[in-house]
Amino acid sequence: MKYALYLGCTVQSEQFGFEASVREIMPKLGVELVDMNNTSCCGFPALSSVSKTAWLYLTARNLAVAEEMGMPVLPLCNGCHLSFIEAKHYLAEDSDLKAKVDNRLAKENLSYSGDVEIVHLLEVLHDKIGLKKIHESVTKPLEGIKIAAHPGCHAIRPSDLQYVDDSENPVKLDDLIRATGAETFDYPEKIDCCGSQLAVTSGRSTLKIAGEKLQKVVSYGFDGLTTTCPFCFKMYDGRQRAIMGTMKDRTLNIPVFYYTQLLGLALESDPDKLGLMLNQSPVDALVERIMEK
Amino acid sequence: MTSRDKSDFNTKELEEAIRKMHSEVCDQCGKCTSACPVTKEIEGFNPRQLVTKVALGQIDELLAEEAIWTCTTCLKCRERCPEEISPYDIILVLRNLAYRRGLNYPVGYDDFIKGINERGYISSPQQMRTRDGERVSRVNLGLPEPQVPMRMNAFKGNLEELLKAGND
Secondary structure (H helix, E strand, C coil), X not given: CEEEEECHHHHHHCCHHHHHHHHHHCHHHCCEEEECCCCCCCCCCCCCCCCHHHHHHHHHHHHHHHHHHCCCEEECCHHHHHHHHHHHHHHHHCHHHHHHHHHHHHCCCCCCCCCCCEXXXXXXXXXXXXXXXXXXXXXXXXXXXXXXXXXXHHHHCCCCCCCCCCCCCCCHHHHHHHHCCCECCCCCCCCCCCCHHHCCCCHHHHHHHHHHHHHHHHHCCCCXXXXXXXXXXXXXXXXXXXXXXXXXXXXXXXXXXXXXXHHHHHCCCCHHHHCHHHCCCCCHHHHHHHHHC | CECXXXXXXXXXXXXXXXXXCCHHHCCCCCHHHHHCCCCCCCCCCCXXXXXXXXXXXXXXXXXXXXXXXXXXXXXXXXXXXXXXXXXXXXXXXXXXXXXXXXXXXXXXXHHHXXXXXXHCCCCCCCCEEXXXXXXXXXXXXXXXXXXXXXXXXXXXXXXHXXXXXXXX
């Protein structure tokens, strides 16, 4: 199994814990990740908001690089994944638009055919590697720990363009949590938005949307929350203290992990190789509990 | 909020794109609004009302409102609409139109565009703080140097011309 690894702005500029943990665990599960040259931002939603054509050009040039490499592309960010999926759809249905984009790509010696396969991390883990292999690879089961699944909007919607998981009842992240030996259960707010995309216009509303969900997660008795989206992770982990302040709720201190960090602990990877020192939420007690077992 | 100095771009294609979204078939069922995470937080943001205004041709009014810039792009409205109208997609076209007409848009977008134009990405790799307050870089973590567009001049030229020309 070989994938072209697309990082995107957020992961490569700041979400090092995600990238490090993905690079650490994938080879252990038989997956080879190949770095991409010549990539750029995917354009979502910064450019899709101001110029659809400029956005499609940006995304298509990344897809063109993956096509040149001759392997499926794995974008690490939910937003980049949606951007790739949407762009592939628009460029397939509108030949005029594709001609405009092709013309631009030619100036960079790139060409895009539309044949590239776009995969999501949840699909690679759940469907390609498979739960059985993950379960068998786990040497330190995360027993007795209850983790809430937060798949993130752009991994599951819109269902007419992508089917990473069911849009109203996603279960793959839950299955993956259980494969590590940890527990999880469904909760009503599981498919709710983290609010991060509102940060550019209203910082306070962003924190309130994230805070209301976090309050529910805490109230259900979860020991932690996990996701595979860098934007959602930034909200729940990096901005957790700010959320606590906005909500005036001191109970909102809950460990937040990238799924690949949790799985890495279950595979007995060194916590430093999983970038766990970069999580800003209070993960230490839970990590110690796991390591001591 | 900020605005561009040009307002003379051709906007016909975008106006046509909005017409193709068939907002007139809306049943006013409100599933979009009840699913929307922004409606309950920001006064004046209501996808059902937005679809009505589009159907009534009140585009100028919508473009002048900050509301179109507050969508979180969660896509629940698109997912749940029984008439397959997508407030999410309508909002993106409205944003494109506002930008092209030289109307107000959030300041942050200029930084996004500037970053992409300068280095291919919105942001460049930062020194991140650990829980203990130590600063670490990609290099400290053994992560490879990020890749940038190889033909930077051609890349910049493409981006600038596409942004200037809008969607035409």
